[in-house]
Amino acid sequence: MRITAITVWQLDLPLHKPYYLSGGRLRFDALDSTFVRIDTDAGLHGWGEGCPWGVTYLPAHGRGIRAGLEELSPHLIGKDPRQLDAINRTLDLALPGHLYVKAALDMACWDILGKSAKMPVCELLGAREPDPVPIASSVSTGSPEEMLDEVRRFRDRGYKVHSCKVGADVHLDIKRINHLAANELDGEVMFYDANRAWLPREAITVMNAVPGLTSWFEQPCETLDEIAQVRAQTAHPICIDEALHTYNDLVRIHRDGIAEVVNIKLNRVGGLTKARALRDFCLSTGITMLVMDTGGSVLSDTAVAHFAQSIPQPSCLGVWSCQEMVSIDPAPGAGARNIDGCFTAPAGPGLGVEPDLAVLGTPVAAYEA
Numbered sequence: 001m002r003i004t005a006i007t008v009w010q011l012d013l014p015l016h017k018p019y020y021l022s023g024g025r026l027r028f029d030a031l032d033s034t035f036v037r038i039d040t041d042a043g044l045h046g047w048g049e050g051c052p053w054g055v056t057y058l059p060a061h062g063r064g065i066r067a068g069l070e071e072l073s074p075h076l077i078g079k080d081p082r083q084l085d086a087i088n089r090t091l092d093l094a095l096p097g098h099l100y101v102k103a104a105l106d107m108a109c110w111d112i113l114g115k116s117a118k119m120p121v122c123e124l125l126g127a128r129e130p131d132p133v134p135i136a137s138s139v140s141t142g143s144p145e146e147m148l149d150e151v152r153r154f155r156d157r158g159y160k161v162h163s164c165k166v167g168a169d170v171h172l173d174i175k176r177i178n179h180l181a182a183n184e185l186d187g188e189v190m191f192y193d194a195n196r197a198w199l200p201r202e203a204i205t206v207m208n209a210v211p212g213l214t215s216w217f218e219q220p221c222e223t224l225d226e227i228a229q230v231r232a233q234t235a236h237p238i239c240i241d242e243a244l245h246t247y248n249d250l251v252r253i254h255r256d257g258i259a260e261v262v263n264i265k266l267n268r269v270g271g272l273t274k275a276r277a278l279r280d281f282c283l284s285t286g287i288t289m290l291v292m293d294t295g296g297s298v299l300s301d302t303a304v305a306h307f308a309q310s311i312p313q314p315s316c317l318g319v320w321s322c323q324e325m326v327s328i329d330p331a332p333g334a335g336a337r338n339i340d341g342c343f344t345a346p347a348g349p350g351l352g353v354e355p356d357l358a359v360l361g362t363p364v365a366a367y368e369a
Helices: 062-076 084-094 099-117 144-156 170-182 200-209 224-231 247-255 272-285 298-309
Strands: 003-021 026-040 045-050 133-139 161-165 189-193 238-240 261-265 288-292 316-320 365-368
Touching (some): 003 062, 026 062, 026 099, 045 099, 062 099, 062 365, 084 272, 099 298, 133 288, 133 298, 144 170, 161 170, 161 316, 170 189, 272 288, 272 298, 288 298, 298 316
Parallel strands (some): 161 189, 238 261
Antiparallel strands (some): 026 045
């Protein structure tokens, strides 16, 4: 089997309402998503999606993906898409770094592998764990009562895990956390995500001011060095998100005891193949995981569901559903959907979701032999 063509679409995904994170300093109104279809000489094709969360969340942007695809796609023509390690070596040799550019291509190759083997991607990743995976809500920064009201709206839709965005004024953050924690229900998990907003001094102040919490703090500061400083002076578990890009980052997190949880975002780490290596390291060292993507539609969410369902549940704390935050659905009724606050990976071969070409519109690029 050989790759014969790679086609690219761009689709704007407006958010239902403006979204704020990192203490309110970052605002987002729409996402720029890139869809990729890889065709083969065997008549099989696979789909991938790459969608950074705006241009200020990470060093990634939608136009960068499409520029990278222009560089990378010719190197994949004629390759066997089922040989995932070889595909990734080709991508890394052709364009060092730029992991977020490669994730959509890797996802499409996994889709083809699943269709070729007549197996869902989660089983090719090693397992389909029996239980659905809980979805973590994403509670935008606001006043303590506004944030609790948003948690209540998520509860009404079955959510039991809540990612609460903090990271502004230290005193207000302490009030937010105390108010939310005081209203946490039995069987519910709330964790607090600063998205890099705090300086080490601020993170230490907030975390030590709320000693009774049983959950964790996510990405309190910008860098692993800063978070290591916070780790040495606080007791709460810490989750690394934005500072985890590579396998070497994960090795350092474990070696230096920086965090107990990591958030594996498929687009940020370069796709399912590289995420699989991170997963296996975490399982062998006792690091627990969240599994998400940086943004996107039901296509990205479905890849997340497959990856998360390959992880034993005690080691996977939850996923995130971006599709519910955007107002355009490129694959109506298909893929992983929120059922009582959980995702289940589709049972069909590959990813189990096909975008509607009428929604995607006219391709913006095509690469052929």
